[in-house]
Amino acid sequence: MADDTVHQLRYSISALTARSVTIYPTRAAVVRDIADVAIKPGRTEITINNLTPLADEHSIKVEGHGMSAGAVVTDMTVDSVANRMMGEDSEDSEDSEDGESEESEDEDALRPPELKAVIAELKALRSTREELQNRLRSAGERLGYLRRNMQYCAENVPAMPELEGYKSQDEALYKEMKGVREEIEKVDKQINAVVKKEARLQRAFDRQRRKPRRERELKKALKRDKREEKREQKLQLPSRVYRIKITVENGVLPAETKTVTAVAEMGRSRKPEDDEMPVRELPYLRISYITGGASWTPHYDLRLDSTKQQGTLTYRAHYTNRTGETWKDAKITLSTSQNTFSGLEDKVPWMAAWNVTLQSASSREVRDDGGLLSPAEVKLRKELHAVTQSSMPQETVNVVKDTYRPRYSYNPASPSYSPVAATNTAPEALRDALRAKKKRVSTATTTSSSSYRAAAEPSSDDERRLTRFNSAHRERERASPPSPPPPPSDGPSSRFPLAELAKLQVATSSAESHGMTTIYDLPGVRTITSSKLIRRHIITDVTLPTVEFSHLAVPKLRSSVFLKARVINPKAGGVTFLHGKAGLTLDGSFMGNTSIPLCVPGDHFDVGLGVDESIQVHYSKPSKKSSSQGMIMMKENVVNYCRSIRIHNARQGPVKIFVLDQVPVSDDERLRISLLQPRGLRDEGDQVAVAPAKSKLGTAQMRKNGEILWELRMDNGGDLDLPLEYEARMPQGSAIVVK
Structure with a gap:
């Protein structure tokens, strides 16, 4: 080389504009342009300072436009240096x-x-x-x-x-x-x-x-x-930052040197406008890199109307810039690539299989109930027993012990009959016991720390959530006279132009799908500083024309009826809902926070809405009758088990209810269990029509593990009974035990 002079060009990241920023769920792809880069003949060393230490040094790429034909990148280094911007604050x-x-x-x-x-x-x-x-x-x-x-x-x-x-x-x-x-x-x-x-x-x-x-x-x-x-x-400035040095040689290498085109990564599918120069007729250099400290998550506002069976979903993005850099005049894009994520807390209980077998009647494994209770019921009773053994007032202990007292006394002729009066079933008794314990702790301790109170006192969020739905529906169903028309007035339209009275609009984003990735382009360009703030942007509003409401009860485990909404994502919208948190509003009342799973257009997702207090369920005490049948040498014991489920509906209008119960499943060929009520159910998949009450029709289906599912429709309130009866046949001297 005839001339060993090295031309120096120095830039700071803070002084460069960001051409585009593509934000992923846990990181971001940043593209910056350096305009008017004069590459002189010979060797030029370009130094870029103050790159965030959160950047992936292996992802840094460069490309150039408008350069002379002989300019070739021959070297690039990335090292960590002290941050010289520490004293500016x-x-x-x-x-x-x-x-x-x-x-x-x-x-x-x-x-x-x-x-x-x-x-x-x-x-x-x-x-x-x-x-x-x-x-x-x-x-x-x-x-x-x-x-x-x-x-x-x-x-x-x-x-x-x-x-x-x-x-x-x-x-x-x-x-x-x-x-x-x-x-x-x-x-x-x-x-x-x-x-x-x-x-x-x-x-x-x-x-x-x-x-x-x-x-x-x-x-x-x-x-x-x-x-x-x-x-x-403002985030604390890092003590060390990255420094990039790019060596470009112009007219130095031999003409036969092999080269490839330098290409920077845009973080998304490349578009024609990506090659437009930031300043016309000037050469510029582009640098791209992947950095941590940036993220976005989907959040939703889900508003449901149970009367119209419809809803609206607002799809929002919460994004942050905590990279330590400022994205100046950047085009912001949100990408669903490599999306990673984590309801209403009152969940519907679920039943495990109830498998039984035979043991000798004198075996220690035989329980006193003779197989009358499922393992879940036994566990629930043990938990309630543990609560009653704690230091509680005697009257509270008596309440909890009476676990299966009916929710209401069914005597419509009685003047004191109240179908919605809450009495002491297992979960309600347990909740009352916790309330009593909370009151006693607060009166006995006056100087407890906040951390101790948080551990000792039960949260009241569930209690408020359980009652919020009932109060909202009572207000809606309560008869109210029509509102009088407003008094005549000139109105604001007579004082202001119509243009001034238009409602405020919110900017949304446009969406594009590329394979398994969807990107959302935020409108315009914006400057995003690095801070602790969470910025919010509405992606779109989706109208949900079909929302199916239903009720589910598992009285064996909890004497409550849960409301569920099945939301269908319309195909016409073409919007894929990602897994994220959602604020839930039902009939104008805010219910709380839930979560929405991944849902593609045309698919559906279910949202649990908690307990509906306007529908009561009572699970009667089990009863059994034993007898002997057969010849002297081949006698066998026959045990008949009976239970009944009573449902009271205080709501007006049609209601769809699913009731789930189960019978034990024998794992011993000597033990034969047959379902007597509902009639006609024997094998898994069998389904029969049932009419538990006049003008109330439904079906009963046998499912796996002995589960029985009733699907019922109740119009304009009322009561119905669902009998459950089965018998067990076994050799004499044997007893049923739960595996």
């Missing part, structure tokens, strides 16, 4: 404090000329008085010295000097002091007059400047608040 704060002091000095310059003259006059009078005070003190000291000298001479000098000289000096000093005192009195009167005049002028000036002063003080307070807010939101 403190300098900014010092500058702001200096600005405040300058504002306070400007207050003196705003005084009127008359007030300034009075202040100057008062200052001159006080200076004159100070000089007179000095003259008076000097004359007094000289007079005192003269008199002490005369006394000394009278006591110690035999021949007294002439006294006329002392007398004349004494009189002169006395007259001088007297004159000075008179001048001081005159100056004091002038000072008092000027002080009063100054106070009067200052009050007038204060009245005149009170409003501007308040405005300035308010501006200062706002500036302080903004600085404090910025300080809280």
